[in-house]
Amino acid sequence: MQDVATEAAKRRTFAIISHPDAGKTTLTEKLLYYGGAIQMAGTVKGRKSKVHATSDWMAMEQERGISVTSSVMQFPYSGRLLNLLDTPGHGDFSEDTYRTLTAVDSALMVIDVAKGVEERTVQLMNVCRMRATPITTFINKLDREGREPMELLDEVESVLQIRCTPATWPLGMGGSFRGVYHFGLDRVRLFADSEVIEGIDNPRLDELFPHEVDEWREQIELVGEACEPFDREAYLAGALTPVYFGSAVNDFGIRELLDDFVEHAPPPRSRDAGREVSAEEGAFTGFVFKIQANMDPQHRDRLAFLRVCSGRFEPGMKLHQVRTGKAVKIPRATTFLASDRSHTETAAPGDIIGIHNRGTISIGDTFSEGEALHFTGIPDFAPELFRRVVLRDPMRMKALQKGLEQLCEEGATQLFRPLLGSDWIVGAVGSLQFDVTAYRLRHEYGVECTFEGVQVYTARWVGCDDPKMLERFRERNEAALAYDGTGALAYLAPNRANLELVQERWPDIAFTATRDR
Ligand code: G4P
Numbered sequence: 001m002q003d004v005a006t007e008a009a010k011r012r013t014f015a016i017i018s019h020p021d022a023g024k025t026t027l028t029e030k031l032l033y034y035g036g037a038i039q040m041a042g043t044v045k046g047r048k049s050k051v052h053a054t055s056d057w058m059a060m061e062q063e064r065g066i067s068v069t070s071s072v073m074q075f076p077y078s079g080r081l082l083n084l085l086d087t088p089g090h091g092d093f094s095e096d097t098y099r100t101l102t103a104v105d106s107a108l109m110v111i112d113v114a115k116g117v118e119e120r121t122v123q124l125m126n127v128c129r130m131r132a133t134p135i136t137t138f139i140n141k142l143d144r145e146g147r148e149p150m151e152l153l154d155e156v157e158s159v160l161q162i163r164c165t166p167a168t169w170p171l172g173m174g175g176s177f178r179g180v181y182h183f184g185l186d187r188v189r190l191f192a193d194s195e196v197i198e199g200i201d202n203p204r205l206d207e208l209f210p211h212e213v214d215e216w217r218e219q220i221e222l223v224g225e226a227c228e229p230f231d232r233e234a235y236l237a238g239a240l241t242p243v244y245f246g247s248a249v250n251d252f253g254i255r256e257l258l259d260d261f262v263e264h265a266p267p268p269r270s271r272d273a274g275r276e277v278s279a280e281e282g283a284f285t286g287f288v289f290k291i292q293a294n295m296d297p298q299h300r301d302r303l304a305f306l307r308v309c310s311g312r313f314e315p316g317m318k319l320h321q322v323r324t325g326k327a328v329k330i331p332r333a334t335t336f337l338a339s340d341r342s343h344t345e346t347a348a349p350g351d352i353i354g355i356h357n358r359g360t361i362s363i364g365d366t367f368s369e370g371e372a373l374h375f376t377g378i379p380d381f382a383p384e385l386f387r388r389v390v391l392r393d394p395m396r397m398k399a400l401q402k403g404l405e406q407l408c409e410e411g412a413t414q415l416f417r418p419l420l421g422s423d424w425i426v427g428a429v430g431s432l433q434f435d436v437t438a439y440r441l442r443h444e445y446g447v448e449c450t451f452e453g454v455q456v457y458t459a460r461w462v463g464c465d466d467p468k469m470l471e472r473f474r475e476r477n478e479a480a481l482a483y484d485g486t487g488a489l490a491y492l493a494p495n496r497a498n499l500e501l502v503q504e505r506w507p508d509i510a511f512t513a514t515r516d517r
Pocket of ligand 1: 023025027141142144249
């Protein structure tokens with residue numbers, strides 16, 4: 001391996017964000033294909049069983065003899081090494097999805113041309129905005145009738161609060177989709193046969209599309225005048241997104257997207273850990289953003305996903321776990337190279353490694369070579385779904401408590417204990433989290449429990465610089481307050497109106513939707 005700075009400069013660590021069905025999986029497939037990770041184009045997973053995506057990927061690995069895991073996919077492209085972090089969607093949508101976004105340096109946003117900006121995209125963009133993550137936009141399914149491109153750009157700008165600059169422009173749409181025009185290269189690629197035509201004024205276009213070309217030229221001129229040019233600084237600051245058009249399933253418009261993406265997207269960036277840690281530093285640092293439990297009762301270990309921030313990881317390394325103050329020897333870590341099984345297990349900044357452990361590692365843990373650093377910005381996110389825990393056997397109370405506390409620490413679920421009464425409430429951002437929690441409580445802690453609905457709309461962590469004020473707030477709102485798994489105070493709002501009202505009444509109390517660990 002070359003020196004750390006050179007290796008870091010090659011990495012592009014990113015995630016794809018989208019609403020379900022916009023085409024994230026299809027685009028992932030094509031990106032892997034371009035990276036040489038999949039030798040054949042085509043479907044890599046059964047779409048009808050999205051919840052079982054992981055096993056589908058494993059089946060694919062076996063079939064094709066290549067190593068692909070759905071969590072992290074590393075593949076080379078154009079002299080760079082891309083790390084694509086999967087953001088669980090559909091039923092397996094969870095807090096992991098949000099937290100994965102804290103471990104990337106940029107994101108690709110996929111939007112369905114007919115549907116525009118959808119709810120999940122708004123939620124994911126809110127998370128990206130917390131760290132001013134640079135966003136590249138791909139508007140998908142141009143082979144179908146959809147909305148006017150200009151209207152979509154307006155919607156992205158107003159709903160997602162990010163300026164748009166089209167990098168490509170579609171020539172027609174649906175049945176009359178003919179290709180895309182690349183502004184920077186002044187080049188057209190045709191949909192029918194991928195023919196490349198240099199220059200929008202090229203007579204070849206008049207020859208092929210005598211009835212359409214004038215309108216395209218006019219449109220492109222208008223768009224070129226109306227939209228601001230690409231500004232990399234603004235892109236890197238998360239203030240502006242370049243927009244590409246295409247059709248993932250037809251593998252169209254993706255080359256343009258990917259070629260620009262590897263040029264513009266940032267390499268591993270500096271991160272705050274009490275001090276700024278630069279990716280070029282020689283000493284190893286990293287943080288854990290996700291923990292995956294093995295559902296197989298025979299193998300009760302957990303895989304901690306660690307994002308390398310600086311230095312390099314070598315198998316056998318002894319790392320310092322800052323929270324516990326312990327030295328942990330890591331004999332081997334899982335690395336994720338999609339194209340090659342016989343890779344070395346060294347990792348550089350931007351890479352993700354998986355560390356096996358038996359519950360000793362928590363989300364948010366920082367690892368270093370000894371320095372007492374703590375990476376910030378790997379928060380808990382206010383749950384969007386809440387259930388009351390109903391224990392079948394009251395004798396198992398202690399085991400339940402232990403189980404819930406541990407699952408909470410792992411980030412599998414969140415636990416709230418109201419100040420009044422003896423209820424326990426679990427919170428999640430995706431409903432599958434409840435099933436996983438119930439399953440693991442049964443199998444790992446021997447606790448049978450069910451969950452029932454509860455009148456909670458959302459949670460906000462509360463705080464105030466003035467302890468007296470906080471005490472007053474607490475006294476007046478006891479019925480709606482709870483301690484979370486770490487003992488932090490949270491307000492459980494029964495509905496949106498109530499939350500707004502209480503925020504209005506208590507202007508000095510801070511209500512936050514995330515809480516740093
Ligand atoms: P997701 O991961 O974001 O949920 O979306 P996914 O890629 O699974 O795509 C959702 C559906 O949209 C799939 O159809 C997929 O084939 C289709 N799709 C993706 N890209 C395009 C495109 O460019 N044009 C058109 N017309 N469709 C596209 P499906 O019916 O759910 O699955 P399948 O039976 O086609 O595999």
